[in-house]
Amino acid sequence: MMELYLPVVWALIIAAAVAFYVVADGFDLGLGILFPFTKEEAERDQMMNSVAPFWDGNETWLVLGGGGLWVAFPKAYAVIMPAVYLPVIVMLLALIFRGVSFEFRWVAKPTHFWWDVAFCGGSTVAAFAQGVILGALIQGIAVADGRFAGGPFDWATPFALLCGLGVVAGYALLGAVWLIAKTEGPVADRARAQGKTLLIVVLGFVGLVSLWTPLGFSRIAERWFSLPNLYFLWPVPILTAGLGLLVWRGIDRGRDLAPFLGVVALFLLAFLGLAISTFPYLVPPTLTIWDTAAAPASQIFLLVGVVFLLPMIFAYNVFVYWTFRGKVRPGEGYH
Template identity: 50%
Template sequence: MGIDLPLIWAIIIAFGLMMYVIMDGFDLGIGILFPFVPDRDDRDTMVNTVAPVWDGNETWLVLGGAALLAAFPLAYSIILSALYFPLFLMLGGLIWRGVAFEFRFKANDSHKPFWDKAFAWGSYIATCSQGLALGGFINGFEVKDAAFSGGVLDWLTPFSLFTGVALVVAYALLGCTWLIMKTEGELQRRMIKLARPATLAVLAIIIIVSVWTPLVHPDVANRWFALPNILFFAPVPALVLATTWAILRLLRGEPHVGPFLFTLFLLFLGYSGLAISLWPNIVPPAISIWEAAGPAESMGFTLVGALLVIPCILAYTAWSYYVFRGKVKPGEGYH
């Protein structure tokens, strides 16, 4: 039996994108939360919780894009052609917030409010653009002769607008629970208060998307209720409710790391539901990972590099988070 290279690469890309959501989600969430935290010292503390690691978090986004080009060039060409505008906005938002991240520490008191707003706006634009791209991806693409044949604004639909807002709420919850874990005092208490409605909002979003998607896409409904997919999908709703309950219960006590871990699991459940809905298509609605795969020789060659690079990324990421573990106090951190 030969090695199924398209399947291996699909797993690598799915893992890379999930790692990006985990690692950069709470990072973007901090910028999303800026308008809810007016105190300048609290904002400095919020940023200092991610200052040593924030730029490394985006490594996973680069890995996912490069892997898609290397392993599935057909999918790369179609997806980027169809989602060019929201992806362009996403990169612009990430660049803008990156500049603001550095400049807000160097700016004088008169200019700092401008960079605070830039950091927040960059976070909102980048996150909303990712959600718009996700909604456009779920809706699928019009393909003819192995090329995108739709319109430049096909991605802009009521569903994609909803997923854009939904991702902002999800990242805000990640940001809240990250700050609950990394801060203390009044800032932590403020995050606990914000996390409760954010948790319920994420639950409502998951329910709405779970109803909306199969109604609009009968092929998705067929995948959900067909064997063996239904065996994997059936536990997801119960796990979502149990995880939401666990987050809310932990927020009533003196929470630390628990809400953040359960929030990560809640987003993973949503991610797994998306994977079940679309599998095995990498270009919805009808191009599978095997149809979009590149030559076996190039996939095998690049796989060797990926298997060397990914453990290194995981190792330095784990080490950086270990080194900068613990609570961040006002006045401490990045300079």
């Protein structure tokens, strides 16, 4: 019985960690993507100060998601990593550049131009690489005898590149609505204009991916359009359009927190749609969570640690976000 439910528990833990990472680290990567559109030094400082207390803790969820995949589903890890090795390496290097530049630009002033370039470039490249990895997983990985059977550039397809651009746009939208919620003055005003444009772009990417996946991959078309699945899944695109309208109205009416919450809900709904398209396959279209799971004893041993660590991670995040609640005004900061 444990062989049946333990992989499901671990799949939910990893999915939650990935979702938290996408939302939490997405908005500070989004700030880097939006950096070139802000020329004033004081406004760039205000943007970075809005995430200064949070950005490094946000990456905790990436460690939990990647580590959880390695320990709970080692066979999936052994197949996925060779398939997307290059974009994973690019993503990690870009995150390092982003992190180092975040700290060094403050101490390098006034000669910190290249640290700004590294912050923007690292954020954009990391977002694009994450989207490419996502696209590679959705389109499927070649597997033979439980091992990766493809080439080093199987991930480099038009669909994966489209997903990469979509994630860049999505993170930029998260960054814009974060600035609406956390800043005042010209930065927030600019973010409102950017948020409207980016919302249209992101919904366009969502529509393209939603059309491409069932047309390009028969297993996904069968999942969404066969009966009785269609009866239960048709509200998902309707809810997506409704959330897009609510975000637009929230930005247009001068709301602060509502657009951010709406975009977070939009991301979570898109994540749910991807889960519906692929579950229970962890390595689409061949290996399920049960095919790739570690021994039950290993899963239980590690689950005990997670049971104790997860509340600590949540408590830390709640404490930090509560402590640094409120808006960052021009000239203010935590650095």
